[in-house]
Amino acid sequence: MAKPVLLVVMDGVGFSKTGLGDAVTLANTPTLDRLLRECPNTRLKAHGDAVGLPTDDDMGNSEVGHNALGCGQIYSQGAKLVNESIESGKMYQSEAWKELVDNCKANNSTLHFIGLLSDGNVHSNIKHLFKMLTEAKNEGIKKARVHILLDGRDVPATSAPIYIEQLESFLKELNADGAFDGKIASGGGRMKVTMDRYQADWPMVELGWKTHVKGEGRQFASAMEAVETYRKENDGIIDQDLPAFVIAENGEPVGKIVDKDSVILFNFRGDRAIELSMAFDDDDFTAFDRGAKPDVCFAGMLQYDGDLKLPARFLVNPPEITNTLTEVLVAAGLNEYAVSETQKYGHVTYFWNGNKSDKFSEELETYKEIPSDNVSFDQRPWMKSAEITDDLIEVIKSKKYDFIRCNYPNGDMVGHTGSLDSTIIGVEAVDLGLSRLIKVCDEYGVTLVVTADHGNADEMLEKNKKGEVQVRTAHSLNPVPFIIYDKEVKYTIKDDTKYAPGVPTKYGLANVAPTIVKMLGLTAPDCWQESMI
Structure with a gap:
């Protein structure tokens, strides 16, 4: 039987191309650094045509990002x-x-x-x-x-x-x-x-x-x-x-x-x-x-x-998204669990499931919303990362679920405030959550997959037309990580071209669902993008 898979979406965490206001690099992230250094990983395109938007000048967002992550396909969007x-x-x-x-x-x-x-x-x-x-x-x-x-x-x-x-x-x-x-x-x-x-x-x-x-x-x-x-x-x-x-x-x-x-x-x-x-x-x-x-x-x-x-x-008419990952898992009789705090709860449920509010199976799907703080997130940049992590640990220990997903909103929601110092703290809070999850994944035999839906915290400053550096609160056009951690099973990312400036990434967000399905020993629908492993 295939091992359970835990997918962590670090919302708004990408790889900076400019180095300007890069809260991800400036943050103390020993766990993320270790994963990138030791584990199979690549960089995913999370904007433009990779998520169904018109041009590569169009930044991705959490909605189209989670649509692509959750359905393994690219639909015309927004x-x-x-x-x-x-x-x-x-x-x-x-x-x-x-x-x-x-x-x-x-x-x-x-x-x-x-x-x-x-x-x-x-x-x-x-x-x-x-x-x-x-x-x-x-x-x-x-x-x-x-x-x-x-x-x-x-x-x-x-x-x-x-x-x-x-x-x-x-x-x-x-x-x-x-x-x-x-x-x-x-x-x-x-x-x-x-x-x-x-x-x-x-x-x-x-x-x-x-x-x-x-x-x-x-x-x-x-x-x-x-x-x-x-x-x-x-x-x-x-x-x-x-x-x-x-x-x-x-x-x-x-x-x-x-x-x-x-x-x-x-x-x-x-x-x-x-x-x-x-x-x-x-x-x-x-x-x-x-x-x-x-x-x-x-x-x-x-x-x-x-x-x-x-x-x-x-x-x-909205895109009619069908053949989502949840539909594939339900058809296979697998149990799944999704959790985030209020700010991103809809992304791991509604947007993940192809813009649908209802569950495909009341029996096989379990969702949990952790209420967000009603404050400006630069004042509380750790958000609910600890509570999300606590919940995930208990869920993993229950041994009930075959596929678990979560979203840590910090990189995006704190990044949008424009406060670089607060966003650094937010990224560090997510890294601490990852360090706790790795331990329980090791103990309970769970494969950990780490990715993001778009960039934001990685580029919080920009130069204006006068060459002056100013605060940036928008999403970035930067690639995002895709990492597989498993202390027992060795995975290889196929046909991977290591990212370098000017070199396009081979894969995008829509390649994540096919990869998860393959990890779980299932067959992906013909309409999906290819698996990365």
């Missing part, structure tokens, strides 16, 4: 999926788009757009917004309002004015003939307003509801004025942390969302879009008091949760 739908015109032929437009035309009402204003290609792309605004005008929409969430996380930390300027210029062109009235209506930083995930901070979403829907909040004449004012008042603040703002004329908000309006949430990534979708869609919503809920036609860019049918109306 920006690429939406790009294909927009360029083909398929989006504008969808029932959802037609309903949104027809509703506005029939009621002479406003079409609202809510979403992350950037070209980071992780949650959204400003080009999609521009194309939809253009099409809306072409189809006879008279009035549009845009509610902008400022990034500074997947793009440079203080780049919001660039995107605001682009949007203002674009709207000015659309408005020039007098047949269209497009304006920015409200906004705020993505980590302060609207874009919570995993129901960890509903007050964020409530603030977004009050800001975008009710038009309640501090008023400014323009988005640029809001950003400039908040920066003067809060020294060193970055875009993702900017407070909420409402654009007003003569003391009145320019873009409340009211009865008979249409609303598009134009983010394509699901985790930080689900809660606002619930607020618009759910009749029995109880997370906060919405007040008088406007009767609107609401749609998401994608359906963010297929099992919950959320939202009910969406513009682009």
Whole structure:
């Protein structure tokens, strides 16, 4: 019988190419260093076409990363999926788009757009917004309002004015003939307003509801004025942390969302879009008091949760991911276990299982969520790494499971704060967890596989166009580790080209599932990528 396999995903831990702000190398990581020195290992591509994104300029993220890790295949994702739908015109032929437009035309009402204003290609792309605004005008929409969430996380930390300027210029062109009235209506930083995930901070979403829907909040004449004012008042603040703002004329908000309006949430990534979708869609919503809920036609860019049918109306069909690793294991009658803390629990479950909330087998799948701390993670960079490790040790000792997976969020979540010192501590906490796991894997005959879903902690500084070094809070384009530790069984990674600058990695994240299946003595589906061993 094959040995059990434990897969550890060190979220946001890659190999730096620049050495700038490389918290992974700066951290004291004797366990990771030993594994890389003594064990079979290679480097995996975790961005661009390796995870279904349009180009190699597109950074990977935890969602597409866990999709690829969990299904052994590469599907068109995020920006690429939406790009294909927009360029083909398929989006504008969808029932959802037609309903949104027809509703506005029939009621002479406003079409609202809510979403992350950037070209980071992780949650959204400003080009999609521009194309939809253009099409809306072409189809006879008279009035549009845009509610902008400022990034500074997947793009440079203080780049919001660039995107605001682009949007203002674009709207000015659309408005020039007098047949269209497009304006920015409200906004705020993505980590302060609207874009919570995993129901960890509903007050964020409530603030977004009050800001975008009710038009309640501090008023400014323009988005640029809001950003400039908040920066003067809060020294060193970055875009993702900017407070909420409402654009007003003569003391009145320019873009409340009211009865008979249409609303598009134009983010394509699901985790930080689900809660606002619930607020618009759910009749029995109880997370906060919405007040008088406007009767609107609401749609998401994608359906963010297929099992919950959320939202009910969406513009682009998500990738239909089938033949996942979990399906293969269930068919073979193997028991599996998944654990992480709140921030990444959805990644080892929902995203891992091909964007599905329900289990394939209640009997064979066991999942555990460890509640995350509700604080900024630079203040508590160890996060729940000790608790995750404690849980894994008990699970291994139970001898119940054939495949166990976990996610340590530290490298990503602490990395996103921009604090290099805190991220170093976060990486060291993960390394300590690995050292504890190795001991129990040795004792109970478990094969340990260590990888990551994308880079982040490995590149926390960057040079701007002036050559000045500045804080970087976005994911990196760097390769990530893949390591096999087993004190009894010798594995060989086949056809491996050792990574060097300019030399592409042979394998990507989608090669992990086929490798695990081979370790477990199973046959991979024909549609999968190849095994690395």
